Amino acid sequence: xxxxxxxxxxxxxTRGQQVTLSCSPxxxxxSVSWYQxxxxxGLQFLFEYFSETQxxxxxxxxxxxxxxxxxxxxxxxxxxxxxxxxxxYLCASSLEGTGExxxxxxxxxxxxx
Amino acid sequence: xxxxxxxxxALSVPEGENLVLNCSFTDSAIYNLQWFxxxxxxxxxxxxxxxxxxREQTSGRLNASLDKSSGRSTLYxxxxxxxxxxxxxxxxxxxxxxxYIFGTGTRLKVLA
Numbered sequence: 001x002x003x004x005x006x007x008x009x010x011x012x013x014t015r016g017q018q019v020t021l022s023c024s025p026x027x028x029x030x031s032v033s034w035y036q037x038x039x040x041x042g043l044q045f046l047f048e049y050f051s052e053t054q055x056x057x058x059x060x061x062x063x064x065x066x067x068x069x070x071x072x073x074x075x076x077x078x079x080x081x082x083x084x085x086x087x088x089y090l091c092a093s094s095l096e097g098t099g100e101x102x103x104x105x106x107x108x109x110x111x112x113x
Numbered sequence: 114x115x116x117x118x119x120x121x122x123a124l125s126v127p128e129g130e131n132l133v134l135n136c137s138f139t140d141s142a143i144y145n146l147q148w149f150x151x152x153x154x155x156x157x158x159x160x161x162x163x164x165x166x167x168r169e170q171t172s173g174r175l176n177a178s179l180d181k182s183s184g185r186s187t188l189y190x191x192x193x194x195x196x197x198x199x200x201x202x203x204x205x206x207x208x209x210x211x212x213y214i215f216g217t218g219t220r221l222k223v224l225a
Contacts, residue, residue, distance in 0.1 A: 004156070033213075043202065043215035056211055090156055099144050099164070099206060102213075104156035 002027065004093050004105035012111045018079040021108045025072050025093030031055075032074040033102065034066060037088040046089075049074050050097050078110075086112045115140045115207050119216035126193055127224050134188040134219045136203035141181045144206040148177050148188050150199040151218070157202065161188070165208075193223045 005024045013019050025032050033056075034046040045058040049068035066076045072093075078085055088109050092102035116139045126132055136146070145164045149157040161170045161177040163186070169178040176189040186203055200218045207214060 042217045043204075045212050045214075058212060088154075092157075099211075101147070101159045101162050102157075103159065104149075106156045107154075109154070 004091060004103050006089075006091055006105040006108050008108060009106065010109045010111075012113065013081050014113050015081055015083060017081050018077065019081060019110060021076045021078075021089055021091075021110075023074045023076070023091035023093075023105060025074070025091075026103055029093035029095055029103070030072055031094045031097030031100075032068060032072065033092045033094075033097075034074070034076050035090045035092065036060075037090060037107070038086075043090070046076070048097060055097065081112045083112050086110060115143075115205065115214045117203060117205055117214050117216040119201075119203060119219050121219060122217065123220040123222075125222045125224065128193060128195060130193050130223075131189070131191050132193055132221075134190070134201050134221070136186040136188070136216055138184045138186075138205050138214075140207065141184055142208045143181065144208045144211065146177075146179055146186050146206070147204050147213075148175075148186075149202045149204065151202060152199050160201075193221075195223045195225045197221060198223050 007022045031050045033048040037043045047057040052068045068074045088107045090107045092104045094100040147162045148160045163179040174191040200220045202218045204213045204215045
């Protein structure tokens with residue numbers, strides 16, 4: 001089985017722009033979670049999608065949003081980028097979500113200039 | 114508010130040593146705890162998942178224990194190898210919120 005894939009792997013944007021990141025889960029997995037990883041704050045939970053619905057969310061401003069499609073692929077959008085949004089964005093998939101082993105993708109490295 | 118701490122932040126050991134990584138959490142109301150490894154610039158790989166009702170899990174040279182009442186978990190790595198060099202993260206899934214809270218990690222270097 002193919003693992004979790006994320007595209008693009010690297011992105012460079014400037015302040016004020018918006019960005020969309022994509023995550024394709026392992027085939028058959030219906031839950032997709034997104035995380036932000038920075039040297040200062042570590043790994044922080046952004047949100048989780050299951051069957052096209054946001055099931056859980058972390059403490060991030062409304063500039064961070066996401067969605068999930070019927071094939072379980074998920075996208076994450078960040079609007080009005082700030083320098084502090086520079087981070088490694090990771091997505092993880094699991095069969096049903098809560099309490100299961102999560103399988104992570106390689107991440108998208110976003111740099112905001 | 115759940116806080117997860119990992120000590121030490123970094124560890125360097127010679128090949129072949131047995132070692133223990135520590136993870137502590139402040140709120141014992143957890144659903145499960147997972148240990149992950151992360152290689153530089155890469156995603157996370159799940160190593161072991163311990164449900165709140167379990168005391169330990171084993172996989173190969175790895176053994177993870179969980180003492181929920183004291184808010185502690187340990188990851189034991191037997192006969193360490195240079196390929197074990199990575200950052201090890203623990204994460205607790207809070208009951209109720211069902212959000213994973215990650216520790217800051219232990220950066221392990223195994224010297225050949």
